[in-house]
Amino acid sequence: MTFLHMPPTRPVPGSRPIPFDHNDHYHRLLLRHLPSGGRTTFDAGCGTDRFARRLAGRGYEVDALDPSPQVAAAAESIGGGPRYRRADVTTTDLPRGHYDVITCLASLHHMPFATVTRLREALAPGGVLLVLGCYAGITRWDLVAVPANAVARAAVHVSERLRGAAPPPLQAPVRQPDMSLTDIRTEATRLLPGSQVRQLLFWRYLLTYNA
Numbered sequence: 001m002t003f004l005h006m007p008p009t010r011p012v013p014g015s016r017p018i019p020f021d022h023n024d025h026y027h028r029l030l031l032r033h034l035p036s037g038g039r040t041t042f043d044a045g046c047g048t049d050r051f052a053r054r055l056a057g058r059g060y061e062v063d064a065l066d067p068s069p070q071v072a073a074a075a076e077s078i079g080g081g082p083r084y085r086r087a088d089v090t091t092t093d094l095p096r097g098h099y100d101v102i103t104c105l106a107s108l109h110h111m112p113f114a115t116v117t118r119l120r121e122a123l124a125p126g127g128v129l130l131v132l133g134c135y136a137g138i139t140r141w142d143l144v145a146v147p148a149n150a151v152a153r154a155a156v157h158v159s160e161r162l163r164g165a166a167p168p169p170l171q172a173p174v175r176q177p178d179m180s181l182t183d184i185r186t187e188a189t190r191l192l193p194g195s196q197v198r199q200l201l202f203w204r205y206l207l208t209y210n211a
Ligand SMILES: C[S@@+](CC[C@H](N)C(=O)[O-])C[C@H]1O[C@@H](n2cnc3c(N)ncnc32)[C@H](O)[C@@H]1O
Pocket: 023, 024, 044, 045, 046, 047, 048, 049, 051, 065, 066, 067, 068, 071, 087, 088, 089, 090, 104, 105, 106, 107, 110, 111, 172, 173, 174, 175
């Protein structure tokens, strides 16, 4: 599998800024789950590459993959950082038993859930799979998530105004999830025995699996 070096993310003219990004909000949580001593990582559905760059900033060798032409456009100028490939993770060949860390942020619901099997097979012994996922349906947490989301968006908006206008981020393709949290837990238990699925506040879950 050949990867290109991915340049810094550039804004798409006319795109709207996201005042509070639910996926980026959980980057720090994901970073806390990185195993010590890991070296190789793979970010499936990297989108705007923000998390891949964070991994690279921590000294990891990062392979990042996404089929979006929008994201491919950002790879036109070659720079340092993550090695990028425009491809579909459900069909592309992944090296077996290779990666110390595989991440998949807000992307799994774009593919069949069983894609986790391909990701699991690409993990090195002792490697960790981290899925920050989206689920369908309303849960009790929404009673807290909706007002917390409004407060967080307002706080980020005010902070950005005070600091001066932030450049609008490149936006990756989005899609509504169609699996409930219950179904996700069932499939995770079946396909990734020993995995854990934890519900997070902002309409996300964190799946962790140790190979
Ligand atoms: C909501 S974006 C999330 C992007 C990024 N991970 C983030 O946290 O900002 C979902 C991404 O999944 C990518 N995607 C969709 N289908 C895919 C597939 N079959 N293989 C790899 N990536 C895919 C989309 O192109 C998009 O960039």
